[in-house]
Amino acid sequence: MFNPQTLLRPEIAQMEEYTPIQPFEVLSQRLGIPASQIVKLDANENPYGPLPAVAEALAEYPYYHIYPDPQQGELRAALSQFVGVPAAHILPSHGADEMLDLLCRLFLQPGDAIMNCPPTFGMYSFDAGLQNATVIDVWRRADFGVDVEGVEEKWRSKGMEEKGSSSPKLLFLTSPNNPSGTWLPDAELKRLLALPLLVVLDEAYVEFADQPSRASWVLEHDNLVILRTFSKAAGIAGLRLGYGICPLWLMEALWKFKQPYNVNVAAAVAGIASLRYADQIMAVVEKLKAERARLMNALNEIDFLRPHPSESNFILCDVVGRSGADVKQALEKQGVLVRYYSKPRLENCIRISVGRPDQTDRLLHALREI
Numbered sequence: 001m002f003n004p005q006t007l008l009r010p011e012i013a014q015m016e017e018y019t020p021i022q023p024f025e026v027l028s029q030r031l032g033i034p035a036s037q038i039v040k041l042d043a044n045e046n047p048y049g050p051l052p053a054v055a056e057a058l059a060e061y062p063y064y065h066i067y068p069d070p071q072q073g074e075l076r077a078a079l080s081q082f083v084g085v086p087a088a089h090i091l092p093s094h095g096a097d098e099m100l101d102l103l104c105r106l107f108l109q110p111g112d113a114i115m116n117c118p119p120t121f122g123m124y125s126f127d128a129g130l131q132n133a134t135v136i137d138v139w140r141r142a143d144f145g146v147d148v149e150g151v152e153e154k155w156r157s158k159g160m161e162e163k164g165s166s167s168p169k170l171l172f173l174t175s176p177n178n179p180s181g182t183w184l185p186d187a188e189l190k191r192l193l194a195l196p197l198l199v200v201l202d203e204a205y206v207e208f209a210d211q212p213s214r215a216s217w218v219l220e221h222d223n224l225v226i227l228r229t230f231s232k233a234a235g236i237a238g239l240r241l242g243y244g245i246c247p248l249w250l251m252e253a254l255w256k257f258k259q260p261y262n263v264n265v266a267a268a269v270a271g272i273a274s275l276r277y278a279d280q281i282m283a284v285v286e287k288l289k290a291e292r293a294r295l296m297n298a299l300n301e302i303d304f305l306r307p308h309p310s311e312s313n314f315i316l317c318d319v320v321g322r323s324g325a326d327v328k329q330a331l332e333k334q335g336v337l338v339r340y341y342s343k344p345r346l347e348n349c350i351r352i353s354v355g356r357p358d359q360t361d362r363l364l365h366a367l368r369e370i
Contacts (some may be wrong), residue, residue: 011132018126021339033335039362041353042337044178044205044314046235048284048356050270054236057273058266068268070260075268078275079243083215083228089245091254092263092271096204096229096242100127103200103225103244106257107169108133114170115154117146119179119345121202124172136168139345144180144308146173148188155195171195174202176209179341179351181310183209193221200225205312207233207285208292215245222247230267232313233285234274241267288313292354295363299352302367314353316346324348327370334366 021043028035040047072092080087093099100123108114110132116124118137125135136158138150151171158167171192175184184201193199203226206213215226226245231237241263246254274281296315299307304327306318319327328340328350339351352363 009132011129015129016126018122027337031332031335037335039336039355039359041355041359041363042339042351043237044232044312044353045237046232046284046288046313047353047359048287049235051235051274051277051280053277053280054270054273057269061265061269064265066265068261068263068265072263072268075263075271078272082275082278083213083245085215085218085245088248089218089251090243091246091251091258092241092243092268093258094242094262094264094267095231095240096202096227096244097123097240098262099225099227099242099244100124100200101130102254102258103170103198104128104131104133106253107198113158113168114172115151115168115197116172117151119144119341119343120172120174121178121204124200128170140177140180140182144177144182146184146188146192148191151192152195155197168197171197171199172202173199174204175214176205176310176312178205178312179314179316179339179346179349180308181205181312181314181316182308183211183311186214189214189217193224196223198223198225200227202227204229205232207282208289208313209311211311218245218247222249225250230271230274233281234271235281235284236267236270236274239264239267239270241271288354291357291360294357295352295354295360298360298364302364304370305350305367314351316349316351319348319350324350330370331363331366334362334369336363336366338363 024035024040028038075092076087076090079090104127108128108131113134113136114128115136115138117140128135136154138147138154141147155168173184176182201214203213218224218226229242296307299305299317304320304322306320308316324340328338331338341349
């Protein structure tokens with residue numbers, strides 16, 4: 001008898017499934033706690049949500065029955081002013097995740113390779129795996145900085161072993177890094193850009209850093225792509241809006257390759273409204289940075305936590321002398337959600353998103369109860 005499962009690509013069965021955060025509503029039902037009483041600090045979302053102007057713009061927009069602009073002209077013009085790069089270099093996307101997917105599908109064939117610097121965001125290796133590409137890991141240093149020498153050496157050895165076509169094509173970097181909050185210094189990025197591969201720099205959390213975006217570097221480096229998102233600073237994670245800042249040669253390929261209506265109307269309307277009040281977004285960012293400093297000081301006084309410095313809207317903590325999984329579960333029972341890790345270099349760690357002051361108070365009370 002014919003079994004349609006035999007038509008699947010065989011490597012898909014071997015893939016490790018990406019594990020997302022559980023939906024808010026599911027957790028509320030499972031814990032038996034009303035959603036309004038849950039302190040959600042497990043997914044790096046903006047606890048203040050979108051600006052009031054965004055809700056107003058969504059309510060007033062009259063053309064949801066019309067297909068969106070496939071060129072996203074108005075959104076790209078607003079983004080150009082925001083990031084200081086010509087609109088011709090900007091491609092909006094269905095979250096930054098879509099840009100990752102597009103880049104992997106554009107560049108990778110079975111047997112090709114990417115370079116990855118774990119511990120970092122899991123979607124880089126996941127998307128490469130979907131293309132049956134090899135993931136070459138160069139682990140970060142003990143301080144979670146990128147091992148630049150290790151990347152250079154690994155590229156040289158891979159290139160010599162596999163002769164050009166199988167050399168790594170893409171290098172994925174995150175600054176600030178997720179989940180460590182680590183910044184990649186300019187000098188190190190310049191060294192990595194000297195390698196003959198495409199460097200994809202994910203700046204999902206750059207608004208929370210004390211250093212500026214490298215968006216303008218794309219105008220000087222033909223092998224650099226910058227990824228940005230509205231999910232974090234702008235607080236519209238649920239609408240899925242991101243964008244890539246790319247060299248012109250790559251933009252030409254992306255316009256051919258992307259789905260024509262990849263960004264829905266609601267996301268575009270929300271993005272344009274957010275950018276119209278970018279100063280208000282940055283005011284919220286400053287509030288979160290101040291709360292990050294307060295949270296860091298408080299976490300340093302919890303005897304079983306060792307927080308790492310962060311340039312993002314979260315703080316990674318080593319759990320010392322007890323189980324991180326137990327800490328997560330104990331907090332969860334009190335309605336406080338954090339992210340737990342048990343992966344290499346992240347053994348027995350929790351990551352805590354920066355919340356509002358009242359949420360920080362709830363978290364700290366729960367930690368002290370533990």
